[in-house]
Amino acid sequence: MRRHHLASAVVLILMLGASSPAHAAKPDDNPATQAQGKVIFDRTCLWCHGVTGTGDGPAGRFLGRYAAPRPRNFTTGSFKFRSTPSGDLPTDQDLFRTVTKGIPGYMPGFASLTETERWQVITYVKSFSPAFLVETPVSLPLTGTATPLGPESLDRGRALYERFECHTCHGVEGWGDGPVAQAGDLRDVSGLQIQATDLTRPSSFKNGATLQDLIRTLLTGLDGTPMPSYASRLTGTDHDGWDLAHYIRSLSAESAP
Numbered sequence: 194m195r196r197h198h199l200a201s202a203v204v205l206i207l208m209l210g211a212s213s214p215a216h217a218a219k220p221d222d223n224p225a226t227q228a229q230g231k232v233i234f235d236r237t238c239l240w241c242h243g244v245t246g247t248g249d250g251p252a253g254r255f256l257g258r259y260a261a262p263r264p265r266n267f268t269t270g271s272f273k274f275r276s277t278p279s280g281d282l283p284t285d286q287d288l289f290r291t292v293t294k295g296i297p298g299y300m301p302g303f304a305s306l307t308e309t310e311r312w313q314v315i316t317y318v319k320s321f322s323p324a325f326l327v328e329t330p331v332s333l334p335l336t337g338t339a340t341p342l343g344p345e346s347l348d349r350g351r352a353l354y355e356r357f358e359c360h361t362c363h364g365v366e367g368w369g370d371g372p373v374a375q376a377g378d379l380r381d382v383s384g385l386q387i388q389a390t391d392l393t394r395p396s397s398f399k400n401g402a403t404l405q406d407l408i409r410t411l412l413t414g415l416d417g418t419p420m421p422s423y424a425s426r427l428t429g430t431d432h433d434g435w436d437l438a439h440y441i442r443s444l445s446a447e448s449a450p
């Protein structure tokens with residue numbers, strides 16, 4: 194039993210940063226790759242993200258002009274879906290995961306592009322922000338040992354949900370209706386109102402709903418939104434992140450084993 198959990202913890206550590214075995218097709222980050230990426234971007238992405246990557250493409254206005262999220266402005270260097278600490282850039286693998294899977298409700302997945310094409314367009318997206326030239330993003334290690342799903346783990350997870358005051362935004366039952374959310378006070382970095390996620394609907398989670406995905410969300414936070422990083426609080430004991438992730442999944446019938 195114990196050995197089994199240790200083994201899965203090792204596998205999962207590898208997964209927090211590198212979740213896609215797509216290295217083989219990755220072209221070099223050079224001007225030729227960037228030019229090929231621009232062709233794909235202009236055909237596929239600019240309708241939402243805009244010609245200059247500032248998120249002002251014509252289709253973006255159908256997403257609700259006065260509500261968040263708007264298509265990402267790539268020139269600011271701020272990204273939500275990372276394996277890296279809050280405030281850091283995403284890794285290439287993080288961008289690859291987002292482009293491949295898409296963002297439920299907001300952006301289609303682009304698994305229909307070949308892996309090489311996805312890497313090319315990512316090279317072009319990175320060229321909008323000079324920060325990528327000087328910073329080398331590094332994934333956070335996944336903390337602790339996986340805890341088995343069971344009543345003890347769920348009890349600890351529920352206690353953490355209360356202690357970390359997740360309910361103030363997400364609500365006691367996880368419906369996204371906590372007092373701060375109800376007051377309409379939640380805004381993203383552009384000042385637009387944003388909803389606290391309904392945690393009973395994991396298929397809507399933008400950053401994924403597996404245990405590893407949830408721990409990544411909790412450790413890194415979603416930059417530019419009120420969803421904070423819990424990296425400093427979840428490193429305390431070795432099973433907190435897993436317990437909290439189990440508890441989040443228990444809030445929905447969708448993820449019942």
Ligand code: HEC
Pocket residue numbers: 234237238239240241242252256262263264265271272273274275283288291292296299300301303314315318399
């Ligand atoms: C239908 C509109 C739409 C299209 C088309 C689209 N996107 Fe997006 N994209 C969005 C929206 C909206 C967001 C922001 C979602 C959010 O903040 O929750 C986003 C966010 C992103 C992000 C930021 C992820 C993060 O971690 O913050 C990346 C990278 C991205 N898109 C890349 C692309 C690429 C590359 C293409 C083309 C292959 C593309 N998008 C096409 C709507 C679109």
Ligand code: HEC
Pocket residue numbers: 262273354357358359360361362363373379387388389390392397398399400401407410411415418419420421423437441
């Ligand atoms: C200050 C308000 C606030 C607090 C406190 C907060 N969240 Fe969030 N959380 C948000 C908002 C807003 C979003 C949606 C961000 C978005 O859509 O881009 C979010 C998103 C999420 C998501 C979904 C991410 C996804 O993939 O779409 C999860 C899971 C989550 N929060 C769990 C938690 C847990 C667990 C806690 C406590 C440890 C917590 N949150 C504390 C505001 C908060």
